[in-house]
Amino acid sequence: MTDVLTFSDNPELASELAGAALSLAPAAGGRPLSVKVIGHASGDPQLTAVSIADAVRRTGASVVLVGATKFGRMVAGSLAVQLRIGVLSDVRSLKVDGQRLIGTRAAYAGKFNATVESPVPCIALVPPGAYETLSGRSVPEETATTEAQPKVRRAGAEVHTPSLDLRSARVIVSAGRGFRKKEDLELADKLAHALGGTMGASRPLSSDLGWLGEEHHIGLTGVYVHPDLYLAVGISGQLQHVAGIRDSKVIAAINRDRQAPIFQVVDYGVVGDLYEVIPALLRLLGTA
Ligand SMILES: Cc1cc2nc3c(=O)[nH]c(=O)nc-3n(C[C@H](O)[C@H](O)[C@H](O)COP(=O)(O)OP(=O)(O)OC[C@H]3O[C@@H](n4cnc5c(N)ncnc54)[C@H](O)[C@@H]3O)c2cc1C
Incomplete structure (x- = not known):
């Protein structure tokens, strides 16, 4: 059984998510927490969500951590619809309490911290910089693949490369x-x-x-x-x-x-x- 699945299309954020997942360890009640990283295979958020949904059903994961990039947000939305579960957005700290995932997020433009929660299974969108990158430890990884066909077809695409970071x-x-x-x-x-x-x-x-x-x-x-x-x-x-x-x-x-x-x-x-x-x-x- 896998407790937590993580996914991000951004490698640094993927490492931060692994750190976030391992921080939930006390919730596993003393037994080793099982975390799996889903690698990035498809450039289509909908197809990526289909393959993560398959992994959730297969592993019985109760928490899915998704990196809050633009791509990740699209994946999380589609995944929530497919699995009919909730999403906690932009949470900067997380804990599991019984059958609930509890997170904190900035409210009123960062003046306050709001506590948000959802019954598990659920998805949490984690922004960059909320957790330390994972160092010195590794977690199992599998690549998200699916046979499904996209329901949305792209009429055209314009590649936009931000000129500054x-x-x-x-x-x-x-x-x-x-x-x-x-x-x-x-x-x-x-x-x-x-x-x-x-x-x-x-x-x-x-x-x-x-x-x-x-x-x-x-x-x-x-x-x-x-x-x-x-x-x-x-x-x-x-x-x-x-x-x-x-x-x-x-x-x-x-x-x-x-x-x-x-x-x-x-x-x-x-x-x-x-x-x-x-x-x-x-x-x-x-x-x-
Ligand atoms: C849902 C929502 C989300 C938003 N998100 C963002 C966001 O992410 N980022 C963001 O920036 N805004 C955001 N806004 C807009 C935000 O509310 C403000 O309208 C915006 O930040 C104001 O921009 P400004 O300070 O450049 O302009 P203004 O508020 O018009 O301020 C201009 C300033 O320039 C000063 N000034 C004028 N002339 C001079 C001069 N010659 N020398 C020195 N000072 C001068 C004035 O005194 C004034 O203080 C959002 C609004 C909404 C409703």
Whole structure:
């Protein structure tokens, strides 16, 4: 019998899930916990879900941990429908209590932790960074395969390769609606380069205005970042944005409104016009 199955299309997250699964060991009541990793074979989330569903039925697994990537979310949704079981989304800690899986997840843009639970069997979507990667131990792995045919046919596909990885950036300079026009973002870009960093953005710039690609969008519905330095320029600091930057080591901001909510979460703040402050900083850094 297998207690926990894990699946992620991202290798690092797959290792974190194995760590998460082994952390449930006390729930096995003293006997060795059985964990199996499902490898990634199909590029189709629906087919991947079919093969994981087969594995769940075959092994009698009571918990399925799925890495909360875009692909993983699609797999979890399809798997839940096929097995008619619940999903705990974006849980950062997990325990089994009797016949229930209990998890905690961020609520109200990270201001509170909510406790969520579901009867087992169930699925839990685990985001990157919630658990340590597994080191020095290995767990059995099988590759997810299925004879099933996809029910959804793709009419076309566009390969999108994100040009940057904000999650691993050590310095991020993020631009918000304080910038008056797209061309002015060159200022933020120059500052990011001068500091050896990468440029991020608030949602309106990447989603609504389309000035930058979606991969720049930081916050609740974008990327969660944890750089050494996060500099928010012309960003008001709404909850949804701040949710994605809380794990930064140092948060700084440039904003002309001293009442802007971003100043409640910063370590350092400059109250001033970005069109004056950034050129001054670039001069100081010798790159104006
Ligand atoms: C369900 C939902 C999910 C969301 N998810 C996200 C998310 O993931 N990420 C995200 O960012 N947002 C998200 N939002 C949007 C969020 O609520 C805010 O609307 C958004 O973050 C505001 O972006 P901003 O700070 O760039 O713009 P604004 O709120 O318009 O702030 C602009 C700031 O620039 C300052 N400013 C203006 N001119 C200058 C100048 N010359 N010099 C210096 N400062 C200046 C102003 O004082 C102001 O504080 C979400 C909203 C919803 C409803």
